[in-house]
Amino acid sequence: MKEGLENGKKVKKYTYSYEEYEEQGKGPDSRVEDILADPDFPGLTGIIIGDWGDAWEDGCQTMLDNIVANKEQFSHIEELFIGDMDYEECEVSWIIQGDYSKLWAAMPQLKALTIKGSTDLELGEICHEGLESLTIICGGLPVSVLRSIQGAKLPQLKKLLLYIGVEDYGFDGDADTIKELLEKADFPNLTYLGIVDSEIQDDIAKIVLESKFMGQIHTLDLSNGTLTDKGGELLLEQLPSYPNIKKLDVHYHYLSDDMAGKLEGLPIEVDISEKNEPDEYRGEIYMNAMLTE
């Protein structure tokens, strides 16, 4: 178990080690029980649930159900991250997620939810008065999940960060799906919009720049995708019209040095690190988003 303090909040990560899940029989069934038994738990404001053992076979549904069943004991938890695993523990696309539809009512105090993995992920009907941050990290976000977000009632949502990913790993939509999401979604307090990790990042840049959120956000995150000079040009032209935007994050990109330099020249904070070069194979150009599995 790991813990850390951030902004005065106390967040602890719960991960089963190899010995715990292989030799002591720990798993998703015991996870919530073990968290509740942890003497540190009452003093925490957030929990991160990492590897629960064979996450590609046993999903997190039992944990979600057990959190809901013990909702009073989780009533002090404001930040929740389920599925914090890396390539050493499980392929992101192999993490079996669950149905979060009962969590919204069970955790009214929740301010930030982060989910990693999109296999079997369902958000259901989202209605939460206090949620300020929603992040989904995955290699392919299903349209069904995007539709849930599109219709969500999240009046306090300040940060929305979505990894779009690729078709092979669950993204069954296209640029129009993202357009519809941004047109129909109603997040009056949104200040951070991140539509990232896409192989149609230029199209997404265009859609985001045309969206109603441009006048209200202070951070625009188009990172981890295949953003090229085409998208860069649009950003360069249109961002000066939005003085509310204080930060542009396009790290992990395919921009030319010239375009990267011009974007860096904008009078805002710009993260333009992690430049990538396209691969050429048999005359075809290949570019990959950062997380495509």
Added chain:
Amino acid sequence: MRKVALLGNPDTKRTDYFRQAAKKASLPICFVDWNDWGKQWGGSPETELFLKIDPPLWKSCSLGELDSLVGDYKRKLDKLAGMADTYKIQYFNHPLAIAGLLDKRACKKKLCQKGLPVTESLETEGEEEPNLLSVEMLLERMEKCDIHQVFIKPVIGSGAAGVSAFRWQPRSGKMVLYTCSLEQEGIGLVNTKRLRRFTEPEQIVSLLNRLLNLDCIVERWYAKEEYQGYSYDLRAVVQEDNVDFLLARLSKGPITNLHLNNHPMEAGMLGLPASVLDSVEEICRKAMECFTGLRSAGIDILLERGSLKPRIIEMNAQGDLIYQDIYHRNVIYSHQAQIMKAWLSGSGYLGAEK
């Protein structure tokens, strides 16, 4: 008369930085080039020689040639060991100890016999060697052991040559292979020194079949401890009972080898508990005791994620080149120069010559 000699390759970092350390210690060194070592050998039976053997350079990156390259190297090491019959010769690391550590299976067997924690092998007790598996046999074995992610490594070779990380879901048939090996037309499998990820079962099975033809060891793939989003393992350079350098090899992929442009960092910066570092040092010392004639070795150790339990991954009798050391304090080669200088002056402890 006593002389210290280095058998190595000119204009390499190993030679240059060892020479710098020797110069600093006012230690005269005779350099013998691997390319010409048979002819250059000008020793006489009266001269007492202290010899350090660096590895020869291999130009080929074909995994199919590993066997013959290592075989040729082993013959040379045998010959070097035999020279002790004619000459008064002491070795920094005995050639037979170097040869012994070239075989990952044999090395691991010895460590296991002494009860040291190593990465768990999927091989069965008393299995005939070489261990040529087919993919079907590998999957069967993984299912039987209830292990769904493994490392597959050619039993010989270094520099991540052929090292692959394989993950498999028996129920769905999904597979993922992380490897630096690639099939190249007319050559066969080559070590590209660039980590790639494959997910198409057909492609993976084809690559695995070729790889498994090389005689590989198969080990459980443990989730390694992470630091700021990077997973890492440790390279300890141990010399005469002392851990002279402890390097963390940080990586964004499961293979942490230093030849793959990973991020190396002094292990002290990881903020590991003293008990973990003590345990790593103790394991290192015990590992060195398992091998006669071994004065210096690079020992790769992983820390299991969560528990930080250390396990030895492998050992290399010529794993003493660490860029983070040579470009800074050059501690490793300086220690070697001190050992040699002590021998030259007649006060040297030659504990490794058991």
